Amino acid sequence: MPFANGRDGHPIGLLLAGLSDRLALDGDYRDFVALVAGQISTAVVSARGFEAARAARARRRALRDGLTGLPNRVSFLDRLGRALARAEAGGWQDRVGLLFVDLDGFKAVNDLAGHQAGDLVLREVATRLRRAVRPGDTVARLAGDEFAVLCEGITSAESVLGIADRIVETAAVRAPSDGPPVTSSIGVAVSAPGLTDPRAILHAADIAMYAAKRRGRNCRVLFDESLRTPATRRRPRLAAPERETGRLRQR
Incomplete structure (x- = not known):
């Protein structure tokens, strides 16, 4: 007797039943x-559906930051790679912009108010970043107090700098203590010759972010080759592995 899938009627297994000479092979037995x-069949189909749903939830969790709900580092790098591939396929008529956002003064929040307060700040920053960017832009949390924004369809550096300016203006969060507000230092990189793969463009934005730190913080800096030093010309550094809270690499 075949097991049938109730949705499409296709067999999903076979039931083998032994027969006894004491039982008549009549209609009642066949119905039984x-x-x-x-x-x-119903139990098997239900179990398969449950496993598929559980696997889908696990995949989503693996690509999301547990604290903010934003895409995580793995998901962001995948999206960045696909965005660069699309731009290359289009002959780079539209470019890809990347904003590397690092919070200023976040370590003081954890030190003065505790990690729970720090987590609240990270959630609030995530909300403000989503509001500051364009529809379709990707906001992600890379690690600790580091965020990133992926912008596709960029026709000029000025357009992505405008997004960075909105983040600087709107993403400042008053700390749940008497300390100064948490602000953002942003490194901006736009795809160009030599910046056409995820590692290179992320490294360039990282370099520009540190330049923003040196210029006094709470500002944005556009990457150019003059920002490189002998140390930063080494192999590009990818962001540190994602953390659930901002306890590591805080500035």
Whole structure:
């Protein structure tokens, strides 16, 4: 007796039943076997659906930051790679912009008010970043107090700098203590010759972010080759592995 999938009727298994010479192979017996096969089929289909849903939830969790709900580092790098591939396929008529956002003064929040307060700040920053960017831009949390924004369809550096300016203006968060507000230092990189793969453009934005720190923080800096030093000309550094809270690499 085949097990049938109730949705499409296709067989999903086979029930083998032994026969006894004490039981007549009549209609009642056939109905009984069909009933058993139907119940088993329903259980198998339900179990498969449950496993598929659980696997889908696990995949989503693996690509999301548990604290903010934003895409995490793995997801962001995948999206960045696909965005660069699309831009290359289009002959780079539209470019890809990347904003590397690092919070200023976040370590003081954890030190003065505790990690729970720090987590509240990170959630609030994530909300403000989503509001500051364009529809379709990707906001991600890379690690600790580091965020990133992926902007596609960029026609000029000025357009992505405008997004960075909005973040500087709107993403400042008053700390849940008497300390100064948490602000943002932003490194901006736009795809160009030599900046056409995820590692290179992320490294360039990282360099520009540190330049923003040196210029007094709470500002944005556009990457150019003059920002490189002998140390930063080494192999590009990817962001540190994602953390659930901002306890590491805080500035």
